[in-house]
Amino acid sequence: QKEVEQNSGPLSVPEGAIASLNCTYSDRGSQSFFWYRQYSGKSPELIMFIYSNGDKEDGRFTAQLNKASQYVSLLIRDSQPSDSATYLCAVNEGSYIPTFGRGTSLIVHP
Amino acid sequence: NAGVMQNPRHLVRRRGQEARLRCSPMKGHSHVYWYRQLPEEGLKFMVYLQKENIIDESGMPKERFSAEFPKEGPSILRIQQVVRGDSAAYFCASSPGPQGSEQYFGPGTRLTVT
Helix, strand or coil: CCCEECCCCCEEEECCCCEEEEEEECCCCCCEEEEEEECCCCCCEEEEEECCCEEEEECCEEEEEECCCCEEEEEECCCCHHHCEEEEEEEECCCCCCEECCCEEEEEEC | CCCCEEECCEEEECCCCCEEEEEECCCCCCEEEEEEECCCCCEEEEEEEECCEEEECCCCCCCCEEEECCCCCCEEEEECCCCHHHCEEEEEEEECCCCCCCCEECCCEEEEEC
């Protein structure tokens, strides 16, 4: 059974701080990793994907992958209230179907 | 480049009726996935299709649910004889390639069964 685990939160951070969202996965053969943002009542929106160990940066977002420890994280720098949403981690071991975590709720308070 | 399109956005059906949900993938994408999401719950995979083929329907109930992706036209998720438990948000996603590719989601169809 492939599992993707996320702390459901909520994770509360002040505006301007760094928000750190974590995700662990069970399948060592996993090859591709995705972060989605989902606002309440809306559909998931792809933020980033990462395939190789290390960091990948895009604007205020940084994805970090550590395959040896089987975790992937998302850092959001200079957090804004508009970043308040649920963040979904998805992991694909090379099959057709990614496994989604249940998401972490992030609240950025002014 | 238009994103993934889904219609209708909201659908109300009485118990026993049929629901048809449509999804047009992004231009150039030929891989379509359907997911269901209940309030405060995660995404549940239902079915993966390519043009004219069902590749994986392991997440779809065997009864009352069916999906297709014809050569021409949108992908359709069909729910026959709906029950209250079918009330949920149904999302379609498309991807540019097969295994391991990123997925782009449509706005979803909110199905309410009364």
